[in-house]
Amino acid sequence: MFDSLDDGKLDVAARNLFINFKRIATEESDFIVDLSSFKTDWPVLDYPQQSTHFDCGLFSTMYLENFDGQMMKDFKKQNMLDVRKTIASKLFFHPLNKVFPADVHKAIIAA
DSSP: OOSOOOHHHHHHHHHHHHHHHHHHHHHHHTEEEEEOOOOOOOOOOOOOSSSSSOOOHHHHHHHHHHHHOOOBBOOOOGGGGHHHHHHHHHHOOOOTOOSHHHHHHHHHHHH
């Protein structure tokens, strides 16, 4: 579980969610998966964390792009402005975007 803000609240909420889900699942006769061995402990990983309250979406995207299932590839939180520009460019110039590219280009240059 990655918590980009690391304020401790997500850990408590996730543990409560897992505990309550296991309790409800064991009480439900139609639920046939044995969750008794499901663990709520996850490894402590070293990964970049945000210092603002508005970068969580960017950090989530970067976690998805840089985590290989075992390790987090290094990325610098100082590069978030460049990440924002890259994502905006990909969205603006995506083939499904119906906005006229010249207008988009002007908007990007003006920013």
